[in-house]
Amino acid sequence: MKVWIDQDLCTGDGLCEEICPDVFTLLDDGLAYVKDDGKVMNDPGGAAGMVIVPANLEDAVVEASEECPGECIFVEREG
Numbered sequence: 001m002k003v004w005i006d007q008d009l010c011t012g013d014g015l016c017e018e019i020c021p022d023v024f025t026l027l028d029d030g031l032a033y034v035k036d037d038g039k040v041m042n043d044p045g046g047a048a049g050m051v052i053v054p055a056n057l058e059d060a061v062v063e064a065s066e067e068c069p070g071e072c073i074f075v076e077r078e079g
Helices: 015-019 055-067
Strands: 002-005 024-026 032-036 073-076
Touching (some): 002 032, 015 024, 015 055, 055 073
Antiparallel strands (some): 002 073, 024 032
């Protein structure tokens, strides 16, 4: 499973970070980004910042995606 955030849709609510802080973070710009092993994918962000989700975090990432008020978290499943 892979995940990325469309910052143009992000409301900065922070629910994703609350649900799964190992994958999501809010930066000083008030927008959410995904993290890959602690490295924030904010340059350039968006689909170019897509990361592979560790298997043990997949359920939390899906929950964050479903709870996101901005509907900006995109999950791509393999096969």
